[in-house]
Amino acid sequence: MNDRIVFQDVSKFYGEILGVNRVNLSIPQGVTSLVGPNGSGKTTLMNLMTGLVRPTRGRVQVLEYTPDEPEKLFRILGYSTQFDSFPKGLTGYQFVSSYLQLAGNDSKTSDQLAWRAIERVNLSDAAPRSIASYSKGMRQRIRLAQALCHNPRVLVLDEPLNGLDPLARAEMIALFRAVAAEGSYVIISSHILHEVDAISDQVILLSNGYVVAEGQIHSVRNEIQEHPAQILIRCNRPREFASKMMESEHTIEVRIHNDGRGLLVKTRDTDRFYLMLNHIALNGIEIESVAPADDDVNSVYEYLIGNDEVVR
Amino acid sequence: MMGLWWAQIRSVIRLEMKKTFFARRGLWIYILALLPLLLFMGHNLVISRQQARRHRIASRSEKPLTYQDLLAAKSGMMSQEVVALLGKPPEHFHWNERTQSGTDSFVLVPHESYHYSDGTNDLYVDLSDGKVTSIDVRDGFNPGEDSVVFAGVFQFFYLRLAIFFGCLGIFMNLFRGEILDKSLHFYFLAPVRREVLMVGKFLAGLLATCVIFVGSEFLQIVVFVWNFSPNVRDLYLYHNHGLTDAAAYLGVTALACLGYGAFFLAAGMLFRNPILPAAAILIWEAVNPFLPTLLQKLSVIYYLKALCPVEIPSPPGTPPVLALLVSNSDPISAPAAILGVVIVALLVLYVSSLQVRRMEINYTSE
Numbered sequence: 001m002n003d004r005i006v007f008q009d010v011s012k013f014y015g016e017i018l019g020v021n022r023v024n025l026s027i028p029q030g031v032t033s034l035v036g037p038n039g040s041g042k043t044t045l046m047n048l049m050t051g052l053v054r055p056t057r058g059r060v061q062v063l064e065y066t067p068d069e070p071e072k073l074f075r076i077l078g079y080s081t082q083f084d085s086f087p088k089g090l091t092g093y094q095f096v097s098s099y100l101q102l103a104g105n106d107s108k109t110s111d112q113l114a115w116r117a118i119e120r121v122n123l124s125d126a127a128p129r130s131i132a133s134y135s136k137g138m139r140q141r142i143r144l145a146q147a148l149c150h151n152p153r154v155l156v157l158d159e160p161l162n163g164l165d166p167l168a169r170a171e172m173i174a175l176f177r178a179v180a181a182e183g184s185y186v187i188i189s190s191h192i193l194h195e196v197d198a199i200s201d202q203v204i205l206l207s208n209g210y211v212v213a214e215g216q217i218h219s220v221r222n223e224i225q226e227h228p229a230q231i232l233i234r235c236n237r238p239r240e241f242a243s244k245m246m247e248s249e250h251t252i253e254v255r256i257h258n259d260g261r262g263l264l265v266k267t268r269d270t271d272r273f274y275l276m277l278n279h280i281a282l283n284g285i286e287i288e289s290v291a292p293a294d295d296d297v298n299s300v301y302e303y304l305i306g307n308d309e310v311v312r
Numbered sequence: 313m314m315g316l317w318w319a320q321i322r323s324v325i326r327l328e329m330k331k332t333f334f335a336r337r338g339l340w341i342y343i344l345a346l347l348p349l350l351l352f353m354g355h356n357l358v359i360s361r362q363q364a365r366r367h368r369i370a371s372r373s374e375k376p377l378t379y380q381d382l383l384a385a386k387s388g389m390m391s392q393e394v395v396a397l398l399g400k401p402p403e404h405f406h407w408n409e410r411t412q413s414g415t416d417s418f419v420l421v422p423h424e425s426y427h428y429s430d431g432t433n434d435l436y437v438d439l440s441d442g443k444v445t446s447i448d449v450r451d452g453f454n455p456g457e458d459s460v461v462f463a464g465v466f467q468f469f470y471l472r473l474a475i476f477f478g479c480l481g482i483f484m485n486l487f488r489g490e491i492l493d494k495s496l497h498f499y500f501l502a503p504v505r506r507e508v509l510m511v512g513k514f515l516a517g518l519l520a521t522c523v524i525f526v527g528s529e530f531l532q533i534v535v536f537v538w539n540f541s542p543n544v545r546d547l548y549l550y551h552n553h554g555l556t557d558a559a560a561y562l563g564v565t566a567l568a569c570l571g572y573g574a575f576f577l578a579a580g581m582l583f584r585n586p587i588l589p590a591a592a593i594l595i596w597e598a599v600n601p602f603l604p605t606l607l608q609k610l611s612v613i614y615y616l617k618a619l620c621p622v623e624i625p626s627p628p629g630t631p632p633v634l635a636l637l638v639s640n641s642d643p644i645s646a647p648a649a650i651l652g653v654v655i656v657a658l659l660v661l662y663v664s665s666l667q668v669r670r671m672e673i674n675y676t677s678e
Contacts, residue, residue, distance in 0.1 A: 014674065047673065050501065051500070052497060052500060052501075052672060052673040053672045053673065053674065054670070054672055068669075070500065070501075070502070070503060070504065070505070070506065071503050071504055071505040071508075072503070073503070074501060074502055074503035074504075075503045079501050081497055081501070083494055083495075083497055083673075083675065085493060085494035085495050086495060086498065087327065087331070087495050087498050088331060088493065088495070089330060089331070098323065098326075098327055099498070099501075099502055101319075101323040101326075102320060102323045102324065102327075102499070102502040102503075102504055103320075103502055103503045103504070104316045104319045104320050104323075104503075106319075150503075
């Protein structure tokens with residue numbers, strides 16, 4: 001019996017557009033966060049895991065089932081998607097209970113399970129109302145209730161904290177922890193690492209359809225440090241800027257731009273680069289712009305450490 | 313396992329019913345289904361007004377007339393003989409015709425028209441110069457002729473257009489509509505075999521179309537026989553295949569929903585733009601009589617035409633192309649035709665089941 005969620009050399013192309021490429025993952029029990037900017041392939045990975053899309057190449061296995069068997073897979077898996085649309089005319093309660101009835105439960109069992117899930121996401125008062133009247137946060141929570149209602153062993157949540165106020169976020173994070181503590185696999189996607197940092201047992205870092213790093217949160221941070229980042233700076237005294245940069249050991253390479261108005265810096269530590277940049281700016285060099293030259297690693301890095309930590 | 317599947321199918325049907333019956337965008341389907349009913353109701357209104365007029369004329373007759381009395385009037389009789397036979401006409405028109413009798417002289421020829429009625433049928437007698445020139449007995453009720461008109465409306469409008477496009481609207485939306493509404497993932501995330509989901513959706517569509525179209529057809533039949541007098545109605549229903557024909561119409565309607573439903577369900581899964589497959593199926597069904605026999609059997613209309621109870625005669629001078637549309641060049645037995653529709657529908661549903669298994673959710677590409 002397989003006790004992991006496995007991606008084996010999985011690629012997904014939407015026509016000529018890359019979704020994810022050559023993904024190899026083995027996700028253990030606990031809370032796993034998929035982190036990356038928009039378009040990095042988080043939702044594609046989740047859709048592949050749940051059979052909503054099929055891999056162009058490779059194989060996906062969720063514990064003992066493949067996504068080709070929805071009738072078996074969704075008995076152990078609940079998926080709260082990012083799709084913000086619902087079957088027309090349903091109330092929150094009907095949305096959850098009809099899902100349970102679709103699974104084959106009788107109306108009494110469906111009723112009990114539905115109310116239990118609705119209570120877990122604190123939506124009891126609004127449940128008899130039509131979903132059309134819900135706020136974004138309420139829609140997010142009713143989707144969570146639907147994903148949770150049949151007590152799945154695997155819970156897949158695509159940007160589950162989007163649209164929630166701080167209190168609801170805290171409640172949901174506590175809920176995810178509780179679910180994971182019961183022995184479940186909780187897969188959460190987010191484009192902001194510090195949002196899921198505290199609750200993640202492991203992190204999978206995605207960029208442009210590739211897994212750039214995976215593992216425990218600290219090891220991912222270290223892994224990223226080893227990727228050099230290229231940064232383009234436009235300033236009035238590029239040569240002076242370059243000489244100051246070369247004094248730092250994290251700088252690998254500096255190239256002055258042909259027009260003499262800018263330079264390209266390759267650094268191993270963007271944190272220290274930006275601190276140094278501030279220092280240089282305070283010493284009289286006029287800096288017009290600073291832009292990452294290699295979007296993939298740099299932007300992923302920004303996501304990893306959080307934008308607010310980057311000094312501009 | 314069958315018990316679970318059946319419970320899941322019932323859940324899908326329950327969810328689909330509300331959407332199918334009360335969708336605002338499906339209003340045109342009701343209009344389409346009810347158009348023939350409105351037509352027959354309008355026809356009934358005209359008939360009842362004619363009946364009232366006949367009763368009025370009959371009540372003004374000098375003596376009560378029977379149908380035999382109306383038939384007794386013959387061409388060549390003199391006006392006095394007609395009046396002696398049928399009494400003074402309750403409705404009487406006359407005019408003079410000026411005709412040339414020599415080079416410069418004209419004579420006035422008197423013309424008359426008598427209108428009698430026995431309360432159900434009409435007799436029009438035209439006289440010229442006091443002599444009967446033509447007799448026209450018009451039957452108030454003509455179930456034979458009316459049933460051909462009914463068959464024409466059924467075959468050319470109801471079957472080929474109303475049911476066809478109604479099924480398009482309902483079955484195509486079962487999957488395509490959900491993709492456009494971005495709500496199909498609700499079903500795809502449930503622990504339901506995709507094939508079971510497809511069957512549930514198909515049955516929901518079938519139930520809806522049957523209620524709408526078989527219901528409308530039933531009402532059409534009721535309205536159609538309602539305009540007959542009680543005697544004619546009994547004669548038509550119980551001694552002239554009326555009941556059998558009615559059952560056949562209802563059955564053909566249900567089979568049409570089954571056949572076209574299967575095609576449009578598949579089309580809704582295979583194509584993004586419903587116009588193209590709809591046009592293709594419409595053309596395929598229309599050119600069916602011109603296709604080789606083997607290909608004819610791959611259409612729905614081929615079997616339905618064979619099951620239609622009343623053959624529509626082609627009047628002399630009908631273009632051969634049109635005549636071919638109504639004729640049944642290769643008649644097949646009713647059981648074979650029913651089996652044919654069912655087999656075609658099952659084949660198409662089998663193809664759909666393969667497709668539904670492979671379907672992906674990718675709303676952004678729609």
